Amino acid sequence: IVNWCPRCRTTISDLEVEYDERDAKLYYISYPLIDDKGKKTLKSIVVATTRPETMLGDMAVAVNPLDKRYSDVKGAFLELPLVGRRIPVITDDAVEMEFGTGAVKITPAHDPDDYEIALRHNIEPLVIMDEGAMINGNGGVYEGLTREEARKKIVEDLEKEGLLVKVEDYHHSVGRCCRCQTDIEPYLSEQWFIKMEPLAKLVIDAINKGKVRFVPDRWTRICLSWLENARDWCISRQLWWGHRIPIWYCDECGEVIVSVEKPTRCTKCESSKLHQDEDVLDTWFSSALWPISTMGWPDVGDDFEKFYPTDVLVTASDIIYLWVARMIVSGLKFVGEVPFHTVYINTTIQDEEGRRMSRTHGTGIDPMEFIESIGADAVRFTMATIATQTQSIRFSADKFDIGKYFTNKIWNAARFLLMNVDENITGVNDFTPERVEDIWIMDGLNGLIEEVNRGYEEYRFNDLAGRLYDFFWHSYCDWYLELIKNRFYRPENEDERLSAQRCALYVMDGWLRLMHPIMPHITEEIYSRLPHTSGYIILAQWPEVKEIGDVISAREELEFITEVIRSIRNLRTEINVPPSKEVDVLIIPEGDKYREMTERNAEHITTLAKVADLDIKMSASKPKMAISSVVAGASVYLLFEGIVDADKELKRLTRTYKKLEEEKRKLTLKLENENFMTKAPKNVIDDVVRHLEEVDRKMLRIGEHINKLRGENN
Ligand SMILES: [Zn+2]
Ligand SMILES: [Zn+2]
Known part of the structure; x- marks a missing residue:
């Protein structure tokens, strides 16, 4: 018995059958018992079936040997209604006593379980449908009807003869062809x-x-x-x-020959009349x-x-x-x-409702259209970042923004770099960093190479994609390129200018090669434009870790400097300094080490934090009209006299604070209102709670700003 698709007219494998839950009917049909002389008696056995049309192929009725209800009819014969065939009542352990009436019709040619039972009892199967699932010559007057037509007609005829006992609603799963959705017909046919x-x-x-x-x-x-x-x-x-199929049949003696090469003669009778399986x-x-x-x-x-x-x-x-x-x-x-x-x-991407993406079902997206809209590399990168090995992911176009923005970022950074490097720059590949920010970024690249290698070895694509992203966006673009900008623009100092170019190119080149497997197009394009490269990135060597100078102190120094710059930027935001306005800053380092670091990087601090006058003092009294912040290694003061009007700023913050207080009062009242708490849906209450927490957080922050302005304003 095979799964037969009557539309495709072929067998299909078990794995290609899709199942559908469906509402159907369970028909109870009465099969009259016949006596020794072949006459119908008044007694009968009732069988239940969802497919009455298959009764045309019934060859027996089976009951469980332990079923007491049928102990007196074992070995008896029945007359198959509408057809008149004499069929036996047999017993078989496979029959479930709980299903229907406990007696089941056996249709060996159209049901795999029935086929097994028939084999055990030496019962011949009778095929009643053709390859298109139309009733064939074995179906008597029903010949030529489709499965569906035959079912309707047979139910009508049974009803006329009073043999249809009852019809019940029934829920079951039905197999369909995965290619054309036609109901599968279990079918007896000769197959390999x-x-x-x-x-x-x-x-x-x-x-x-x-x-x-x-x-x-x-x-x-x-x-x-x-x-x-x-x-x-x-x-x-x-x-x-x-x-x-590599099987030949002998037309003379019927021998079956299996052969890799086409045989010329029958292995049994030497006949040359052979034909290959169709x-x-x-x-x-x-x-x-x-x-x-x-x-x-x-x-x-x-x-x-x-x-x-x-x-x-x-x-x-x-x-x-x-x-x-x-x-x-x-x-x-x-x-x-x-x-x-x-x-x-791979992780499977489902559609937005969590269904399997399938062309046949029209769920999901056309990847080509999607790639057309945001680019292949953006799609590939996003896929890599969301491939977490854990479970299926639901598709949403928003998720792919990360890839879209990142691709733009890479392109813009590369363009900036290319505008600022000499066309005939040399000494990139064997560049040895000396300045602290150069050592720091090359040390970062070394670490990245190791992590990416490990990620590929362990198939953790999301981890390595995330690291490539962080390094490029945050270390390389946010910090490194910003730190060396001044060196690019310094025609008078050849060494500073060229070393900045070499290091920036070296790191960009290495990063592109690490990124290439995930984003092949943009990396190839940029690589081809780098002044020091030749050939294709796809043929380039995989980057290797390079021995460089004192990475420990470079890490320490950069960590300190970036913290100082960040803290000044935060202070600016806290008191609303316009982004374009420069401020005066006082830094009090803790000891000579941090003083030297601050002095060495004074230019970085003034450029990246928009500082007009940077004062570095080992000890100083707390300045007036200043707000401060403490980082590991130094205290940082932002002097706001003449930059922001402290009184005006205080008033503004106080106004905002009062508004928040009022909002908090209203929200609290709501949560204390019994009527609201019992009647409002849970998600509405949750929203109010969340809102209140947010208001609390804002009040805390603004309160701190007010205190800073007040406390240090005298
Ligand atoms: Zn089909
Ligand atoms: Zn032969």
Whole structure:
């Protein structure tokens, strides 16, 4: 018995049948018992079925041997209604006493379970439908009707004869063809099968010995459980395209010949009258040959020797059984070696409602359109960042903003760099950093190389994509390029200018190569424009860690300086200094080490924090008209006299504070109102609670600002 699609007119595999929950009817039909002389008696057995049309193919009625209700009818015969065929009552353990009446009709040619029962009882199956699921000549007066028409007519006829006892509503699942959605007909036909048990054992063994591993690991168990329960595989298909089944039949003696080469004579009777089986192999059988046939198998040439077995298969979870396990089968069976040592299963992206994206069901997006709108690299990068190995992800276009903005950022940074480097710059590849910010960024690149390598080795693509993003956006763009801008614009100091160019190019180049596997297009484009490179990035060497100078003190110094700059920026925001306005700052370092660091980087501080006058003093009394902040290694004072009108600012903040107080009062009243608390929906109450927390946070912050302005304003 195979799964037959009456529209595609071919068998389809168990894995290609999709199931639908459906409301249906359960029909109770009375089958009269007949006596020794072949006469109908008044007694009968009632059977229940969802598919009354299949009764045309009934060859028996079965009951459970333990079922007391039927103990006196075992071995008796029934007359099949509408058809008149004499059929036996048989007993079989497989019959469930709880289903329907406990008596089931046996239609061996159209039901896999019935087929098994019929085999055990030596009952001949009778096929009652043709390949298009129309009732055939065995269906008597119903010949030529479709399944649906036959059901209607048979139910009517049974009703007329008073044999339809009752009809109940019934809910069950129905198999459909995954290609055309037509209901599957279980169908008895002659097909070729592969005995799976010994082959599955080969694969189970290989997995258990660690010759193939799945990433994430949970798929190992899922694959094993399928293999342990694998049913024999029907591999013949009644289609036009495919590998033709390598089986020939002798027209003289009927011998079946299996051969790789086309045979010329019958192996039994020597006849030359042979014809090949018309069927082709299941697509998945051919696909299972992919790892070996692409390498030239059955010829074992140079490609095969060099490239088989391969390393990693990257694929989706829904074809682990259909394809992955079967590739391992053919690798082990035909060449004795697994085709790959690792199977990486991608995270599945579902549609916005959490459904599987499917072309047949019209769910999901057209990736080509999406790529057209935001670019392939943006899509690829986002996919890498969300591939967390944990579960399926719901698609939303917003998620892809991160890739879109990042691609723009990369492009703009590269353009800025290219505008500021000499066309014939040399000494980039063997550049040795001396200045602290150069050592710091190259040290950062070294760390990044190690982390990205580890990420690729462990298939943690989201981690490595995230690190590449952070390094580029925050370390390279936010800090490094800002720190060296002044050196770019300094034609009088050749060494400072050129070393800045070399270091910026060195790091950009290394980063592009690390990024290339995820964003191949933009990295190739920028690489081709870098003045010191030649050829293609795809052929370039993978970056390697480079020994550089004193990275420990460079890290310490940059950490200190960036903290100082950040704290000045925060102070500016706190008291509302307009972004364009420069401020005066006093820094009191804790000890000579921090004083030297501050002095060495005074220019960085003044440029990046918009400072007009930077005063560095080892000790000083607290300045008037200033707000302050403490970082590890120094106290930072922002002097706001003449920058912001302290009184005006105080008034503004106080006004805001009062407004918040009023808001807090109203929200609190609401939460104390019993009527509101009992009647409002939970999410509304939650919103109020959240709002109140937010107001509290704002009040705390503004209160601090007010205190700073007041306390230090005298
Ligand atoms: Zn179909
Ligand atoms: Zn022969």
